[in-house]
Amino acid sequence: MKSVLLLALILPALAHAATLTLNLRDERGNPAEDTVVYLMSEKTPGLPIRQAQTRIDQVNKTFVPLVSAIQRGTRVQFPNKDNIRHHVYSFSKAKKFEIKLYADTPAKPILFDQPGYVAMGCNIHDNMIAHLLVVETPYFAVADRTGRAVISDVPPGNYSLIAWHYLRPDRDALVMPVKLANDTTLGASVRTRGGD
C-alpha cells in the first residue's frame, strides 16, 4: 500500500482546516455512490453540532436524498413535496419515530440523538425508503454519483476514516487511519455488497 503523507494542524484556532477528498470505488471498481464516509477521533463525539438541522425531502414518492448522514443531535425535517400525504416511520434502534400522515413540512423536525443506522420508510408507500447514518462526528460526507466524497473543514490530526454503505448496513465498508495535515485527496476501495 502506498504511503500517504498527512499533514497535521496542531493549532486548531490558528490552523487552517483541511479538506479530505475521497474517490471511492466499490469491489468492481465502479464509483461507490451513496457511500457515507466520516472521520472519527477521540475528540469528535463531543464536538458541537455543526449544523443543527437538515432535511430529507419526499419527492415523487421518493426520499431525497436516498442516503444521508448527520451528526448526532441534528434535527431532520421531512418536507413533503408531493401533493399526497406520507407517513414516515422508522423502527430502527437508533431512532424509532413516525410522522403520521402529513402534507408539507411537519411541524416538528425529528431529533436524532443516538448514533447508528436509521432505515426510514413510508407506511403508505412500501417502496419509499431512506437511509440515514447518525455519526458522532461533524466530519462526514456522502459520495456522489462519481464516488467522490468531500469532507471539508477538518482540523488536521489523526483520524479513523470509516466508510459505510446502506447495502451492507451492519458492517463498515472501510476503516482506515488517516493523518490529516492539509487538504488531502485519497482513493479508496470500499465494500458495498452484502455477505462476506
Place this chain on the structure above:
Amino acid sequence: MRLPRFRTLQGRIFAFFFGLLLLTQVAGYTLTSTIGWSIMKDMLAQDLRGGQQVFERLSQQNTQFLTQAARVLAADYGFREAIASDDTDTIASALENHGSRIRADLMMFVDANGTAYLGSGKPSSLQDSGRIATLLQALSPQGESTGYVRLGNQLYQVIVAPVRTPLPIGRVIAGFRIKAETARDFGRITNTDISFLSRSRDGDWQIHASTLPVAVQEEIAGELGRAPDQVMSPHRIDTAGASYLTLDVPLAALNVLKARVILQSNIDRAAAPFYELLGSLTILGLIGLLLSSLASFMMSRGIAAPLRTLSGYARSIASGDYRTPPPLDRKDELADLAHAFGDMSGAIAEREKRILELAYTDPLTGLSNRAHFIEQLATALAATGRAGAPLAVVLLDLDRFRYVNDSLGHPIGDQVLREVARRLVAELRQTDTVARLGGDEFAILLPTATPAAARKVVNKLLLALEAPMDIEGQLVDIHGSFGIATSPEHSADPTTLLRCADVAMYKAKHDNLGYAEYDTRYDENTLDRLSLMSELREAVELNQLVLFYQPKIDLKHSDSFAVEALVRWVHPRRGFVPPDRFIPFAEHTGYIREITQWVLREGVRQCSVWQHAGLDVSISINLSARDLMNAELPVFFAALLKTHGCRPDRICLEITESAVLDDPRHALENLKRLEATGCKLALDDYGTGYSSLSYLKRMPVCELKIDRSFVQNMVNDPNDTVIVRSTIDLAHNLGLRVVAEGVENEAILNQLCLLGCDQAQGYFFSKPVSAADFEIWVQSQGWRDQVQVARRA
C-alpha cells in the same frame, strides 16, 4: 358349422331381408357405440382439461388472495411495531388473529436470525422444532414465495411474505393444510374427482386429500407408483371398482418435493347415460328387427304363397288334370304367370288330345291301333267281369298278304288293307271295335257276344272277304284266317284273351280252316314255342346245335358218296330236340336265317376238314323259303367257302319247290347267284307241294330228291312206284340226278336200283350220325356190300 341353406324362395327372401336388417342394425349400433365412446372420451378429456384450467386459475387466485392476506399482515404497522419492539405476545396474537382471518392452519413469523414465532394453538404437531426446521430449510432465503411442502404426513400450501421495516426483517409464513375439504371444494368447482398427492421419501405416492372413495384412493396411489413418470395427457386408470380418466397437474413445491393434483372423471359414471342410450338403442333395434322381420316374412310369403299355389297347379297339370288355374287376386307379374299357366295347360290339353288320337288310331286304316284295342278290351272285360256277361275277341290275319305286297307293291297292299278294314266295319255293329294290330293283322272286339254269336259274325266276315277286290283295276283275291277267343270261357285277362285268339288264328291258318276257336290243346304247343324262341337263341349262341350226317349212297358208282347235313339240338334240359319241333317254328318266326347261317358255317367247315383229311364227301345243306329271300345269303356263303378253303362243288344246297313259289322272281334270282358261287343245287321233297314244271325247268338245279312218302310205300303201293318211276324218268330227261329218300329196307333199295335211281338215302344204310360216327361208318365194309348186292339184283 354350416349355415342352414334356404331351399325355399320364401326362406331366401326372408333370410336376405332379415340379414340386411340385422347388418344395418349391428352396423348402426357399432357406429353409435364407437362414435359415442369416442365423443364421450373426448368430452371427458375436455372436462378434465377444463377442470385443470379451473383448478389452476382457482388455485392461482387462491394463492394470490392468501399471499395478499399474508402481505397485509406483513405490512401491518402494528405487527411490525410489535416485531420491532420484540413484543412476543403481541406478535403471537397478531399471527393468530390474521391466521384465523384467512383460515390458515399454520401462521408464523421468522425473523432474520431464524427465530420462529408461532401463532398460538395450532397445529400442535408443528410445535415440533424439527419440522419447523424442515420448513425453514425449504424456504428460499428471502422474498415472497408460495409452494407446497410436506410436513410429516401432511401436505401444506405455504405462503411466504417478507416483513419490511422498511428493510426486510423477517418473513410471515402462512400454511394451509390440504385436507378433504380442500379437495371437496375444488372437486365441486372443477366438477371432477380431485386428489392431492405427494411423494414420500421412499418413493410412494401418498394421497393427502381426495374426493374419491377411500378404497379407490389406495389403488390409484398404487397405480401412480407404478407409472414411470407424470403423463401430461389424459390417461386411463382402472381400479377394481371403476375406471377413471386421469389428468396429472403438477403442483409447485417449495423444495425438491414431488407433488401433484390428479383430476379424474369416472368413466363408468360418465358412460352411464351412454349405456342407457345404448340399451334403449338395442331395445329399439330389437323391436325394429322384430317388426321388419315380420314385414319381410309377410312379404316373402306374399310372393311365395302364390308361387306355391301355382306350382301345385303345375303339378296337377303334370298329373293330367287340366283345370283352370287357381284365381290369384292380384294384378302383378304373378297374375300374368297364372294366366300364362292357364294358356299353357289349355294348349297342352289340346295337344294331348291330338296325341291321344294319334296314339290310339292306326293312320292307314283309321281303325283303332293295338294300344287302343287292348285298352278297350280291358275296359270291356272289367265291365263284363262285373256283369258276368260274355265277350268275344276275334283275330284276323290275311293269308299270303306278303305275296300281294311283294308282287303288286306296297301302295296296292295298303289299299287292300283299307278295303279289308272297310268291309269289316261294314259288317259289324257300332258297338264293336275293329283294330289293326299291325301288318295284315286285325282284331275285333265283340262285346256281349257268346261263342255262338261270335261264330256267326266270323262267318259273315269270311263271306264279306270272299268277294274279290278291285284295286285300281286289278282284281285281288284275299283270304283270311280268324281266331276266336271268348270270355269268360277262355280268360278274363285282356292280354291272355288276345293271345288265345292269336293261338286259335294260327291254328286256323295252319290247318286252312278259315276260322278256329281257341282250345287249350293248341296252347301247349304255343307255350312250348314261346319258350322255344328264347331257348333257340341260346342254342345258336351257346353252340347247342350239332350237325348230324346221313349218307347218300351212289347206286351207280359205289366209290363216291355224299351226306345230307341235318341240324340237331342237344338241349341241356330237354335233351335231344327233334328238328320238326323247332325248324317249322324257326321258319315261322324268321329265326331260321340264323340257324341256316350256323348250319352253313358248320357244314362248310366240316366239309373243308374232311377234304383236307382226304375224305372226299359232298355235303347237302337245306335252305328254307326265307333263306331264299335273303339277298345277302350268296355273299355270306361265298365268303364262308373262301374262309374255309372249301371246294364249292362239294356243297349242295337243297331247296323246296314251295320256297320258290312264294316269290319266284326273287327266289330264282338268288338261286342263280348261289349257283354262281360254284355250288350244286338240289330240289328237295319233290312231289309234296305245288309242282310246276315250268319252274322246274327254270331252276338251276342239278339234283332232284323224291319225297320219302312216295319211296316208303313203293313196295306196297303200285301207284307210288309209278310216281317214282315217272319222276326218275322226268328228271333224267331234264338231265337231273335223282335221289331217293326214306330207303328203309333192301326191297326198296333193289327196286330203286331197277328204276335207275342215282342215289339212295335212308335208315337202311345209316341213320343221321355225328361227324365222328360217320368217319367210322365210312371205314366199315357193310354198306359197300349192300350196294353191291343191290346192283347185282
